[in-house]
Amino acid sequence: MTFRSSLATFMGKTSYWALHDVLHRGGTSLPGKIATEIDPDVLKSIADNFDVIMITGTNGKTLTTALTTRVLQEKFGNIITNKSGSNMIQGITGTLLTAKMPKDGSKPLAVLEVDEANIVLLTKYIKPKAFVLTNIFRDQLDRYGEIYTTYQKIIDGIAAAPDATIIANGDSPIFRRDNLPNPRIFYGFKTQPSVGDITAPANTDGVLSPTDNSILHYHYITYANLGDYYSTTDDFKRPELTNCVTKVNELTPKYSNFDIDGTTFQIEVGGLYNIYNALTAYTVGRFFGVTPEQIHHAFESNAQIFGRQETINVDGKEVTIVLIKNPVGANQTIDMVATEKDDYSLMALLNANYADGIDTSWIWDANFEKLHDTRIKHVITGGERYKDFNVRLKMAGFPDQEIYPDLSQGVEAIKSVPTKKVYILATYTAMLQLRAELADKGYIKGGME
Structure with missing residues (x-):
């Protein structure tokens, strides 16, 4: 570690101590900002101390990160995460900089929610074990542009870590629009038989086939552009799913009850979209060897998620x-x-x-x-x-x-x-x-x- 990075680390940790222990304020973004101002490459000095999972996408990052953290805690104990949702490079720097490290010197797992445009900035310093991709919808056009521009930002970052496994929403066609060499796992919904040959509503984004930009058709749609899609012009279709929601049992504003791979689970938030978030966390957990019984226990927690x-x-x-x-x-x-x-x-x-x-x-x-x-x-x-x-x-x-x-x-x-x-x-x-x-x-x- 250079003198500059040592100074950056010291000042970042000191500011965190002042915020939390003296002023009793939250946040990791300011300590990270101070550290990166002193040494823009400070992450290079600390990233190797962690095995990292990066979670990104338009919707669901925060809840998916929280659920994934709970799931992995069932097997690995303490998990480092940016629970406040500070998901840009300064916040992530602060999270890793101030993390409590295991006394035995082992590498802890860090589950990090990452802003879509910051993947490419972070993979200059961090080579994660896995990238987790939730979905991409039109969002903040002033920052990201259209959805294909957003995805390009993400894959430009993933390209710097070709050995990392991509764990992606298989119901989203956009996640097939690249030639990355990374190993892949897909998850999605298999909750109903085919309803026939349907197309998404005319104002739905992301329904073009990556092979020839023809309009995709669906056997069924869960919502927006997500579902069991296929092309009528060639053999492009939804990939085989490693893990899937097999049944939605009950939806209320307070909880969602559903089956994944034939086992019943419940999370204490409502909405079909949050079942996707739980499925994502389940898939990450299974990839890292967490059992369905352990995941069931993790989902039983009713701790609320910020906002x-x-x-x-x-x-x-x-x-x-x-x-x-x-x-x-x-x-x-x-x-x-x-x-x-x-x-x-x-x-x-x-x-x-x-x-x-x-x-x-x-x-x-x-x-x-x-x-x-x-x-x-x-x-x-x-x-x-x-x-x-x-x-x-x-x-x-x-x-x-x-x-x-x-x-x-x-x-x-x-x-x-x-x-x-x-x-x-x-x-x-x-x-x-x-x-x-x-x-x-x-x-x-x-x-x-």
Whole structure:
């Protein structure tokens, strides 16, 4: 280790100590930022101390990372992970820099959620054991561009680690658009027989065959562009699946019950999309030798995930916070809320900062009209771009909305709704702002982690 990297490591660890032990603040991004400012290549000095799994994709990274961490803990004990979701190079540097290392000198496993555009930056220093690919949907066009551009960013990074195993969602056609030499494992859904020859709706992204760019057909679709796809012009089709969901037993806003490879599991979050996240964690676990019985035990934990269907009691109101950031994720959240059997109120919060994506046009591609088929009774709009969301929901048939541009009033708004249950659909920084308000008023322990 050079003097520069030693100094960077020392300053990063010192800042982490000051944040956590002195100021009692969360976060690993600042220590990582300080370390990389001193030595941009500091990761080169510390990466070899870990066996790394990188999890990336558009939707589901945070929950998949949390579930995968729980699964691997069943066999390997302590797992290093960036649980706060700080998934760019500074946050990951901070995570590894401040990790508690085993006393026996062995290499710990690090399960890292990684921003799609940061894979190529990290693989300059880290050669992971596995890349885990969840899905790619249109998201933050100002940062990523269209979906094929996003995937190119990912495979440019994977190309630097040709020995790593790719564990990919086999239901997503885009993950067949490369010639990488890496060994591969695919997972997906096999929950129903063929419904015939169907195509995805006209506005669905990612339904072109990589062989000739013809429109793919499907035996069935789970949602968006995911499903059992095939080409009618050549022999391109969904690959053989190593692990698969074989049955969906029950979906509610609070839990999902399903079978993987014939064994029944349950996770304490709702939504079909979260079953994909559990399937991903299951597949990673099986790849690393975790037994189905151990995975079942891991899934039994009902610990909530930061900003992902957290349920908070606000003076008797049952408040559920759900992160939304793109049309596919919003539509899946609406489908999840549609399983709610009780009356509920909706708070829709929209910001357009860098972490959210500055382009808010995506809200027009989400099917908010479908909310009329649910037990919705009251609508609140807020956030820095509340006007955009207000107009969108008016066009969806919700003209009478309470409006709260200042989220400092958001907690009082929650208290005043006419229903016991409240669902909050929020973009990332709006979610952070609301959680900070909830923390200030004592309803949760902290606003940032």
